[in-house]
Amino acid sequence: MEINKDNEQVQEELASQGVILTSVEKFFNYARARSIWPMTFGLACCAIEMMATAGGRFDLARFGYEAFRASPRQADLMIVAGTITKKMQPLIERLWDQMPEPKWVLAMGSCAISGGPFVDSYSVVEGADTFLPVDVYVPGCPPRPEALIYGMLQLRDKIQNPSIVKVKRNG
């Protein structure tokens, strides 16, 4: 009888003893998905909704995502919340480069997705995906906290199953 994770009988026997067989990748993905540390990156109005999501009524802490780190070196998710201006773009790129792998990007709000209501301006960048590999898009202007939570849960699913979604890098 082979001891591997696909053998049902072995699994049941081990589970009854309190032992789980899994792969390192799955285990790490499980842990990473349930303990994402976002970086505080509120640029504009969506930041207020992000703060509301982290507040008491729409608690983001119940999913394990309440540790918003101010330093990119300690964070693994960049929630781009707000309008990206051309002056801010090189700074965002620098912060993105400072984040250690594995890292993800969540584009929150229509400004981060595609420039939003200010897309015709002389100083607005048309979306975060022109220079960042965005993983999850949360539409809205601003998205309701429930929408942001839904986006975070989608990200959780994506982290646990990284192969089910084909990643289209940089738009």
Place this chain on the structure above:
Amino acid sequence: MDKGFLTKLVGELNAKYGDFIEVLDDELNASVKLEANNIVKFMDELKDNYGFDLLENLTAVDYQDKFVAVYSPVSTADNRQLLVKVDLPKDSNGDAEIPSLTGVWKAADVQEREVYDLMGIKYKNHPTLKRILLADDFEGHPLRKDYQMKKRV
């Protein structure tokens, strides 16, 4: 500002320096018009002798054939406001120049940088005349009427 004070102010300064202030016909505001090379001495006089201690606003307007620099000195103690307009003709590149008021009021520093950034009016003798709102390598002055917006891809 009541008309009496405005007439007195204009009368006294015109008598001192020669006729250089023109009172504009304006129902709402007390407004005057000057030449660009007289602006510093006018503001000096207002600040030193007439109690105007705050530069509330410094901006510019782009009419197609000229710029107009607009200043709003305010006297907080006497509760008076003045609107000062300076016509600036555009040269062949569409630029214009005017002396800076940073020597008179420190508040003029960032406001003049903003006007330079968005309209391209150069302020002579400004300590650091560079862009303040837009990125340093931005080309053009967006709030001019002839600024071409880039087409979206």
